[in-house]
Amino acid sequence: MNRALLPLSRGNEVVVRAIEESDLLSAMCRIIVEVGYRMAWVGVPQQDTARTVTPVAWAGEVGQYLEKAHISWADEPRGHGPAGRAVRSGEPQICQDFSTDPSMAPWIEDAKKHRIASSAVLPLKNESSVFSILSIYSADTNAFDADELNLLRELASVLSFGIRALRDHSEREAFETRWRTSLEATVGAIAATVEKRDPYTAGHQHRVAKLAVAIARELQLSENAIQGIYLASLIHDVGKIVVPTDVLNKPGRLSELEFQLIKTHVQAGYEIVKNVAFPWPIGEIVLQHHERLDGSGYPRGLRSEAILVEAKIMAVADVVDAMMSRRPYRAALGLDAALEEIANGSGKLYHPSAVASCISLFRQKGFHFD
Amino acid sequence: MNRALLPLSRGNEVVVRAIEESDLLSAMCRIIVEVGYRMAWVGVPQQDTARTVTPVAWAGEVGQYLEKAHISWADEPRGHGPAGRAVRSGEPQICQDFSTDPSMAPWIEDAKKHRIASSAVLPLKNESSVFSILSIYSADTNAFDADELNLLRELASVLSFGIRALRDHSEREAFETRWRTSLEATVGAIAATVEKRDPYTAGHQHRVAKLAVAIARELQLSENAIQGIYLASLIHDVGKIVVPTDVLNKPGRLSELEFQLIKTHVQAGYEIVKNVAFPWPIGEIVLQHHERLDGSGYPRGLRSEAILVEAKIMAVADVVDAMMSRRPYRAALGLDAALEEIANGSGKLYHPSAVASCISLFRQKGFHFD
Numbered sequence: 080m081n082r083a084l085l086p087l088s089r090g091n092e093v094v095v096r097a098i099e100e101s102d103l104l105s106a107m108c109r110i111i112v113e114v115g116y117r118m119a120w121v122g123v124p125q126q127d128t129a130r131t132v133t134p135v136a137w138a139g140e141v142g143q144y145l146e147k148a149h150i151s152w153a154d155e156p157r158g159h160g161p162a163g164r165a166v167r168s169g170e171p172q173i174c175q176d177f178s179t180d181p182s183m184a185p186w187i188e189d190a191k192k193h194r195i196a197s198s199a200v201l202p203l204k205n206e207s208s209v210f211s212i213l214s215i216y217s218a219d220t221n222a223f224d225a226d227e228l229n230l231l232r233e234l235a236s237v238l239s240f241g242i243r244a245l246r247d248h249s250e251r252e253a254f255e256t257r258w259r260t261s262l263e264a265t266v267g268a269i270a271a272t273v274e275k276r277d278p279y280t281a282g283h284q285h286r287v288a289k290l291a292v293a294i295a296r297e298l299q300l301s302e303n304a305i306q307g308i309y310l311a312s313l314i315h316d317v318g319k320i321v322v323p324t325d326v327l328n329k330p331g332r333l334s335e336l337e338f339q340l341i342k343t344h345v346q347a348g349y350e351i352v353k354n355v356a357f358p359w360p361i362g363e364i365v366l367q368h369h370e371r372l373d374g375s376g377y378p379r380g381l382r383s384e385a386i387l388v389e390a391k392i393m394a395v396a397d398v399v400d401a402m403m404s405r406r407p408y409r410a411a412l413g414l415d416a417a418l419e420e421i422a423n424g425s426g427k428l429y430h431p432s433a434v435a436s437c438i439s440l441f442r443q444k445g446f447h448f449d
Numbered sequence: 450m451n452r453a454l455l456p457l458s459r460g461n462e463v464v465v466r467a468i469e470e471s472d473l474l475s476a477m478c479r480i481i482v483e484v485g486y487r488m489a490w491v492g493v494p495q496q497d498t499a500r501t502v503t504p505v506a507w508a509g510e511v512g513q514y515l516e517k518a519h520i521s522w523a524d525e526p527r528g529h530g531p532a533g534r535a536v537r538s539g540e541p542q543i544c545q546d547f548s549t550d551p552s553m554a555p556w557i558e559d560a561k562k563h564r565i566a567s568s569a570v571l572p573l574k575n576e577s578s579v580f581s582i583l584s585i586y587s588a589d590t591n592a593f594d595a596d597e598l599n600l601l602r603e604l605a606s607v608l609s610f611g612i613r614a615l616r617d618h619s620e621r622e623a624f625e626t627r628w629r630t631s632l633e634a635t636v637g638a639i640a641a642t643v644e645k646r647d648p649y650t651a652g653h654q655h656r657v658a659k660l661a662v663a664i665a666r667e668l669q670l671s672e673n674a675i676q677g678i679y680l681a682s683l684i685h686d687v688g689k690i691v692v693p694t695d696v697l698n699k700p701g702r703l704s705e706l707e708f709q710l711i712k713t714h715v716q717a718g719y720e721i722v723k724n725v726a727f728p729w730p731i732g733e734i735v736l737q738h739h740e741r742l743d744g745s746g747y748p749r750g751l752r753s754e755a756i757l758v759e760a761k762i763m764a765v766a767d768v769v770d771a772m773m774s775r776r777p778y779r780a781a782l783g784l785d786a787a788l789e790e791i792a793n794g795s796g797k798l799y800h801p802s803a804v805a806s807c808i809s810l811f812r813q814k815g816f817h818f819d
Contacts, residue, residue: 084457087457087461088603095606233462236462237461243614244613251620251621254624254625257628258627260726262631267724267725271724272639272643272690275720276691351642352638355631356634
C-alpha cells in the first residue's frame, strides 16, 4: 500500500505547503527518488533558437549525467530523445530499454556509465503549452508498468497543478499591486495636468490632502477610506480646468455669472474622473466637496445625510486652506480666521466632528502645512 | 489499498480538473460518500451578526437533516456543536458518538431519525481564516480512527488548496482586467482633462488615434503595440495645457518665442504621463511625436534609428490631420495637400512605409475621418 499511497500523499503535502516554485520542484524530485528511482529532474524548454531543455531541479544519482546530456527540443538528434518528444507532443514518453532505442544514441554511453536503463518523461502543462518536463530514470529495464505509470502521471499532474497555483498566486498579487499603483499614478497624472497650468491649485490640493487625511485619521476612518480621501483631495479642483484663467485669477469681486462659472468646476471634475473605476468614490467626493450640511452648498444642495463623510471632511480642509492662502482678490486671512469660520459654521455648514478634529489638530496637536 | 488510495487519487483528480468552485465542492462531497460515509457537506460561516453556517454543497442521504439543522458559529447552543467549534478554533472536531455528546443536544433527535451516529468536521483554511468547513457524518459510532481521519484530513487539505487555487486564478484574471481597464480609463481621464479646456485638441487626438491605428495595422504591428499607439495618440497633445490659450489660438503668425513655447508641449506631455507604469512606452511616444527622420524635429533632434516606430507612425497621422483641419491662423488645407506633404517628406522627414500606408489608406482603402 505504501508504495502507491505514500508518494501521492507526500506529493500532495509538498504541493499544499509550497511557497517557492523551486522548493516544490526539488521536493517532488526527492519524493520520486524515494519511491525507488535512480534519479528525477525537471527541465524547462527554452523558447530561444537553441531550444535547450534547461534542468531547474533534480534529485538522486544525477552525477555528471545531466550536465553532459545537453537535452534539447530542436529538430536535431538531441531533440529527438524522449524529453524533446514530450515537449513537442505534450504526451508522456516512455523508454523501457535505452539499449534498444535508436533515439537514445546521443546518451547511451553515458547512461550505461551512470547505470540508467529506462525512463519516463512527463510533460507539465498549462492550458496552452508544455512549460516543463518531469524526467524519471530507472536502473532497471521495463521499470514502468501501468500502475507505476499511473502513479507517476498523477504525481506529475499534482505537481503541474501546484506550479500553476503558485504562479497564479504570485501573479494575482502582482496584478493587484499594479492595479493599485496605476490608480495612484492616474491621480498623479491628473494632478500633474492641473499643476502644469495652475501651480496655485496644485499646492492647494496637496495641502488639503494633508489636512483631510489628518482629520480622517482623528475620526478613526478605515485606512482604505483615508486612502480614498487622500487621492480625491489631490485632484478635487481638477475641474477648474474649465474655468478661464482670467476668471480664476480675477483680482476684484466676481460677478454672479463668473461665480456660476466657477461653480461648474465640481461637475467638470466629476466628469473627468468618473470613468476611472476607482475602488473609492473619488468622483462623488469631488462632486460633493462644496455641499454644506444645511443644503446651502452646490451643485445639488445636498443635506447632511446625503453627503459622504469623505466630502464633509474635505470641505472643512478645503475651507481652512483657502482662507489661510493669499488669493488674487485678497490677502491671506490667517489661521485664526479660518478656524473661527469653521467653528461658527459647525453643525450648520460643516461636519461637527471634522471641525472639532481640525481645531484640535492645529491647536493641540501641532499640525501645520509645510 | 483502494479504500485509502482511491479517494485521495480521485480527490486530486477533481481538484486538478476543477473549473468552478461549486462543482469542486460537490464532487469532493460525492467522493467522501463513496468512501462509505452517510453524508458530507460543505458550509460557509457567514460574517454577519447571525453567524450562520450556510451549506453550499452536499452529497449522500442528506434528506431534510441539513435543512433543519440551522448550524451557526455564534455563542448559542447551535453554535457550540462540532461545526461551530471547528469554525472558531480552526481545528478538526470529531464526535465519535452523538448520543453521549451534550453539545449535540440541538440535533440529537433528527440525527437519530436520519441514522447519523458520529461526525468529523474539518476546517478549510487560508492564511488568515476558516473560509469553509467540511462536515462528514457516519451511520456508525467510533467511525473515525486515526487512519480514517488522516485520509479525511488530507482530502480536506487538498480541497482547501484547490479552492484557494481556483480563487487565485479568477482573482488573477480579475486584477489583470482591472489593471488594464484602469490604464485605459487613465488615458480617458487625461484626455477628458484636455478636452474640457480645448475641444479642438480633443477632436484632433481622436482623429490621429484612428489614423495612426489604421497605419500601424497596415504595417502589421502587433495588437499590443497598436493598443499603445492608440492610447498614446489619445493624449499626445496633453502637454498643450502648458501653452496659454492666447498663443494656441493666435490667428496670426507666431513669433519665434511663441513657437518655442508651443514646442514645450511634448516635454510637458511626457512629464504628465511618465509616472504611470503603462506596459507601452506612452511617455516616449508622446515625447517623440515631433521628431523627424533627418534629425530636424524636436525636442531632441533624434534621427531615424533613435525614434520609436510608434512615434514615426503617429508623426505621419498628426501632420495629415493637422493639415486637413482648419486652424486659427489658416483655413483647412485639404487631403491632397496633406498627402503631398507626407509624400514629399517621405524618407527625409517621415517613415516611408508609414507614408505609403497612409496614402494607400486614403486613396485605395476608403479610409476617412468621421
